Amino acid sequence: MSTATSAGTSARTAGSTRWTASGMLLPFGAFYVMFLLGPLLYTAVAGFFNDSLVKDGPGKWVGTANYAEALGSPEFWSSLGHTLWFTVLTTVPLMLLALTLALMTDRFSRGKWFFRLAFFAPFMLPSSVIALLFMWIYADQIGLAQGVVKWFGVQAAPSWLGDPNWAMISIAVATIWWTIGFNFVIYLAALQEIPRDVHEAAAIDGAGPWQRIRLVIVPMLGRATTLVAVLQLVASLKVFDQIYMMTNGGPDDATRPSLLYIFQTGFTDGRAGYASTVALLLFLIILLISLVWFALIRRTEKEV
Amino acid sequence: MTTLTPAASRTTTEAAPSEPRRKRTDSESLFNRVTLGVLIALALLWLVPIAWALATSLRPPNDIATNPTSWVSDNPTLSSYQEILSAGRIQYWYLNSFITSSLTTLLAVCTTSLAAFALSRLKFRYRRPVFLVILAGVMIPPQLLMIPQFLTLQSTGMLNTYWAVILPQVPNVVSVFVFKQFFDGIPVELTDAARADGASWLRIYWQIVMPLSRPAISAVTIFVFVWSWNNFLWPLLAVTDPQMMTLPVGLNSVQDAFGLPQAQLMASAVLGALPLLTVFLFFQRRIVEGIAGTGLK
Numbered sequence: 325m326s327t328a329t330s331a332g333t334s335a336r337t338a339g340s341t342r343w344t345a346s347g348m349l350l351p352f353g354a355f356y357v358m359f360l361l362g363p364l365l366y367t368a369v370a371g372f373f374n375d376s377l378v379k380d381g382p383g384k385w386v387g388t389a390n391y392a393e394a395l396g397s398p399e400f401w402s403s404l405g406h407t408l409w410f411t412v413l414t415t416v417p418l419m420l421l422a423l424t425l426a427l428m429t430d431r432f433s434r435g436k437w438f439f440r441l442a443f444f445a446p447f448m449l450p451s452s453v454i455a456l457l458f459m460w461i462y463a464d465q466i467g468l469a470q471g472v473v474k475w476f477g478v479q480a481a482p483s484w485l486g487d488p489n490w491a492m493i494s495i496a497v498a499t500i501w502w503t504i505g506f507n508f509v510i511y512l513a514a515l516q517e518i519p520r521d522v523h524e525a526a527a528i529d530g531a532g533p534w535q536r537i538r539l540v541i542v543p544m545l546g547r548a549t550t551l552v553a554v555l556q557l558v559a560s561l562k563v564f565d566q567i568y569m570m571t572n573g574g575p576d577d578a579t580r581p582s583l584l585y586i587f588q589t590g591f592t593d594g595r596a597g598y599a600s601t602v603a604l605l606l607f608l609i610i611l612l613i614s615l616v617w618f619a620l621i622r623r624t625e626k627e628v
Numbered sequence: 629m630t631t632l633t634p635a636a637s638r639t640t641t642e643a644a645p646s647e648p649r650r651k652r653t654d655s656e657s658l659f660n661r662v663t664l665g666v667l668i669a670l671a672l673l674w675l676v677p678i679a680w681a682l683a684t685s686l687r688p689p690n691d692i693a694t695n696p697t698s699w700v701s702d703n704p705t706l707s708s709y710q711e712i713l714s715a716g717r718i719q720y721w722y723l724n725s726f727i728t729s730s731l732t733t734l735l736a737v738c739t740t741s742l743a744a745f746a747l748s749r750l751k752f753r754y755r756r757p758v759f760l761v762i763l764a765g766v767m768i769p770p771q772l773l774m775i776p777q778f779l780t781l782q783s784t785g786m787l788n789t790y791w792a793v794i795l796p797q798v799p800n801v802v803s804v805f806v807f808k809q810f811f812d813g814i815p816v817e818l819t820d821a822a823r824a825d826g827a828s829w830l831r832i833y834w835q836i837v838m839p840l841s842r843p844a845i846s847a848v849t850i851f852v853f854v855w856s857w858n859n860f861l862w863p864l865l866a867v868t869d870p871q872m873m874t875l876p877v878g879l880n881s882v883q884d885a886f887g888l889p890q891a892q893l894m895a896s897a898v899l900g901a902l903p904l905l906t907v908f909l910f911f912q913r914r915i916v917e918g919i920a921g922t923g924l925k
Contacts, residue, residue: 344829345752352743352762355735355799360765363776370776377779428667431660440916441909442671446678448904450858452879456897457681460890468680501677506919512761513920533659562769565860566750569880583771583861591865603772611767 353418367600367607375597379589383597390601400602402577403585404609406492410567410581411560413496414503418556421500422507423545427537430515433465440512441545444505446604451502458498459485462570469494485571488578495579502566504557507552514548517542546625553621554614561610678901685709685894692890708895719901720871723879725857725903728793728874732856733849735798740848741841744807745833749819759808765801771861778865793864793874797856803848810838810844849916850911857904875900 371390374383394400412499429439446454450627461468462484484494518541564583567573571589573580580588586606590599680699684692685708687701692807712718715881746752747759777796778787786792814837822832838845870881879900883893908915 334672341750341829342752345750345755347747348742348746348829348833349758352739352799355739355795356762356765356801358766358799358802359777359796360770360773360799363773364768365782366776366779367773377775382642384751421767425667425670428663431663432667437912439667439671440912442674444916445905445908446674448854448858448908449901450876450879451860452876453897453900456879456883456900457677460894461677461680461686468676484923501674509916509920513917533656551915558769564771565876568861569883587774587861591778596775596779599775603775607769607772610769614767622783 329504341562364607367604370597371601371604373597375583375595375600377594377596386597390598393598394601394605399577399585400582400605401581401596403580404606405582406579407561407563407581409492410496410499410579411557412564413493414560414563415556416554417500418495418504418560419424419552421544422504422552423511423549425504426511426515427541429512431533436512437522440509441504443508446502447505449502451565452569454498454502454566458494458566459497459570462494486575488575489573491575491579495570499563499566500569507556510548510552511545514545519546534594550618550621554618557617558610558614637841661918681894681897685891685898687891689889689891702925709888709899712892712895712899716898717870717882718875719880721875722903723808723875724790724793724872724878728790728863729853729857731790732794732797733853736800736803737845737848739798740800740803741807741838742809742833742843744804745829745837747804748808748811749832749837750829762801765799766805766817766904770796774861774865777862780865788867788872790872793863796862796866797852797859800848800852803852806848806851807841807844810841814840844907846914850915850918854904854915876905 372385372387374386374390376383425439425443428437461601462470464470464483464486467484469484473481482490485491522540522544523536526540531539562583563581564587567579567581568584570586571579582602583606586599587604589595589602641840654921683699686704686706688703688705688707691701691703699876747755747762773796781787781792781795786795818836819832822836823829857874858876859874860876860880863877864880867873867877870878873881877898882888882896888896
């Protein structure tokens with residue numbers, strides 16, 4: 325490609341390139357504006373109105389009344405607390421357990437398909453299948469979980485989904501079973517990219533299997549860990565499906581996460597304006613937590 | 629056996645001249661054997677819920693009533709499956725899910741790859757800001773936008789149609805990113821040469837870049853299809869007519885409304901799990917690489 329032709333045509337093509345670029349971006353851009361950016365702006369604005377789902381138009385201007393109500397509402401704070409509690413209950417085991425399972429699986433060259441099948445297959449199931457399955461497992465008197473606990477000699481097994489102290493933990497356990505495969509697969513892929521020489525060099529230097537994992541392998545997984553940590557955090561903060569189906573936020577709102585609170589105020593009570601306020605607040609909180617979390621992970625990654 | 633082997637082998641290593649190396653491989657193989665044992669135990673534990681659902685679905689209902697925690701039945705039966713299938717709802721849900729997920733995937737692959745191509749190859753003003761704005765969309769959890777999205781589709785009268793399920797799922801920002809990363813890796817000389825020969829950008833996209841991008845296309849296809857097939861919250865809002873429901877929403881209505889016996893609920897769960905599990909069994913490698921690749925590269 326000679327410079328003469330490109331210089332000669334560049335002036336003429338600059339305009340047409342711009343039009344081509346706009347045309348190519350348009351189909352995606354239309355969807356993006358219509359279903360992401362537009363709705364986000366709507367959410368930001370609707371919070372200042374007494375908007376409802378049943379009447380047309382944005383409703384009456386109420387200023388910051390919705391924000392004052394949300395921030396002063398114990399229901400808002402308790403739903404946020406449940407979201408954070410669920411996030412703590414799931415993020416830590418879903419990262420550590422996935423890493424452990426991947427490290428163990430990576431030691432064996434044969435039979436990987438079986439472990440991938442066992443740990444990853446549940447991730448392919450729809451959330452409603454998870455709900456059906458675990459509601460039967462957690463059922464009072466007749467469920468598998470109570471049977472197992474009784475088998476270990478516990479006489480009065482708790483009502484897993486009916487006891488406010490246990491409901492969230494039970495949902496977290498079901499979630500860990502369901503979603504661990506995703507993190508497992510990402511860790512396994514990262515482990516397979518570590519060259520075999522690294523293992524061998526460390527072995528020749530006299531490092532035992534445990535030392536090799538702790539001092540050589542795990543530090544090399546920094547990128548995968550950052551990725552898993554961020555994706556997992558955001559996924560956990562958005563929890564809705566399994567809780568909606570298994571407890572619908574109960575017993576006594578003990579498992580109601582923020583997304584369900586928005587769903588109920590918006591679609592059950594029809595208060596679209598107030599629900600938008602809560603949605604925007606939750607968006608800001610998720611953004612803030614993610615940024616702080618990301619900075620923390622990056623720092624520890626550098627220290628290692 | 630496991631208690632004997634290490635002790636026995638240790639005596640042999642002490643006798644052997646090259647003891648350090650032998651010793652290490654012995655502790656290594658013990659470590660490996662313990663690891664394998666624990667791993668197999670965990671994998672089997674992971675399969676228990678699915679196995680229990682299968683076992684329950686094969687039992688006659690009165691059998692479950694008399695002995696709920698038992699695993700096996702004296703006379704296993706497929707009657708629960710027959711009843712679920714003859715009720716005729718789940719076939720609609722399969723079809724609806726298949727149509728909506730396929731169309732979502734098709735629209736997403738076409739629009740996101742085209743946008744990514746422009747961002748990767750075309751030198752136009754505001755290229756970086758446009759890319760940054762699109763990328764910032766990753767930060768918006770779509771679940772938080774359910775109210776305005778609902779109002780939009782309500783005002784256009786599209787609720788309870790396939791389009792209501794499909795359209796809000798099309799702008800998949802991650803796909804733009806995956807495609808752009810992949811396109812950036814295709815040598816510039818290739819597209820420049822075609823350009824010098826007078827090919828239009830659209831033609832370069834369609835005849836040169838897309839055929840070279842099979843790995844990216846299959847990763848995005850798998851990712852979007854599985855995600856849209858399993859999406860629950862949005863179709864729950866968009867569709868209330870049982871005939872129009874997708875599989876996840878339909879399965880949820882099963883436990884709400886129809887008050888089915890346990891064996892039939894578990895048969896529904898198994899039938900609901902079947903499509904993607906089958907796909908997974910056939911394309912295990914592809915799917916795993918697709919998901920790992922979407923995240924990592």
